[in-house]
Amino acid sequence: MGTNFILDLAKRRKTVRRFSSTQVNLKDVLVALETACQAPSGANSQPWRFVVITNSQIKGKIREICERIEREFYSKVNGELREWLLARGFSWKKPFLEEAPVLVLILSETKAPYSTESVWLAIGYILLALEELNLGTVTYTPSNAKGVLDEVDVPDGFRLEAILPIGVSTDEKSKEPRLSLDEVTYMNSWGRSVSTL
């Protein structure tokens, strides 16, 4: 089977929501985005656009905008998702938007074929590239993006897919458990286990 560097990286990686104030090397962030640029996309349209934010004032404004939206969301969310969120101590507060030394806004060109799919595939590349560089992140998506898009002058025709706060992790939460491969994989037909292979 050879080495499985990617599998090991993927296993090691966990979502990070608390960041050290240590500066990150901007070149490292750009390496991760350069990795994304190599991803495939619908009709090779490369619908990804990135806005890298290091300016503290802009980060503060984005936090403020997102927390306003989150407060509204948390006042309405219910059912299983509400329980899941509360059990993990989540709230409308998003300090990571200000505390992470770098934010990357990830946008998609809406008219491109499979634009959302293509951009999220590229986000998968980014997460692994950041992990290799020992940088943590979380894919955060506000439920309403208009304020954020206006704050950095994004023109019409682009959607905010995610905001990635990037930095050195100080997050002590352990990785959420995962389903095992045979719980999500079937052989030749739905319901036929792979574990008998």
Added chain:
Amino acid sequence: MGTNFILDLAKRRKTVRRFSSTQVNLKDVLVALETACQAPSGANSQPWRFVVITNSQIKGKIREICERIEREFYSKVNGELREWLLARGFSWKKPFLEEAPVLVLILSETKAPYSTESVWLAIGYILLALEELNLGTVTYTPSNAKGVLDEVDVPDGFRLEAILPIGVSTDEKSKEPRLSLDEVTYMNSWGRSVSTL
């Protein structure tokens, strides 16, 4: 900056649509899917499901179903996308669905939060894991998935995100060119170049 194994893999990887009849080690395919299982997802819902197909008859049926849908699509497509497809010699024919030794149907649980986004992020993990194992693939999505889902008995509540034919590449097409990082990345505000860093 250290080594950038992920960047190198991403640069090396290209989309593959022609496959050798050489069998692939099914364990390698499962390593790639195990990698996907480690991806983050909305509320950790892990909405990915995989159906691995090695049975020739089922592959033949899936090819037949998809080519019927593609013939209809090609009779209607127009504009830029039509030109892009024709210039590259694409047609309704999808022999890779039968010629690749393995197909993986990638499904998402539709009720999970951000299910499509989460599954495509995980597809990014799969592509890099396959590349590390020297296996080629293409993320193929038929415009109508019902026939394929029925063929392998997928229950309601799951969407077909992509079919990945997997095998050893015999594809001589070179990688499609990519936009450079500074064509898609801005600094602190839309339109402010990163190339001056």
